[in-house]
Amino acid sequence: MLSTEKYIGVVRLLNAGEHQEYYISENNHPAIISKEQFEAVQIEKKNRSNVVKGKSGNRRRSSSKYSSKKGR
Structure with a gap:
């Protein structure tokens, strides 16, 4: 939900003919x-x-996934 810049206005x-160019x-x-x-949310999501992202493409850090239940 908080990945969309529309929440901050x-x-x-997109440029009319080219979908690779855009204006903000x-x-x-x-x-x-x-x-x-x-x-702050974008930084936390990245963490x-x-x-x-590596030279050979995207890969997983480890086989474990983030869970808020681990700290309990």
Whole structure:
């Protein structure tokens, strides 16, 4: 849910002919959450991710998955 920039008032607009190019429109609409909260969530998602990007492509860090129940 918190992967979408629309929650902070940012919209990506695709170029009419080229789908590889886009324009960013900031403050397009009122933000639901602050930019700081959004960025903190993105950092936490990256830290919890079990996927690592390497030279040979994406791979899993280990066979275990993140679980909030482990700390209990």
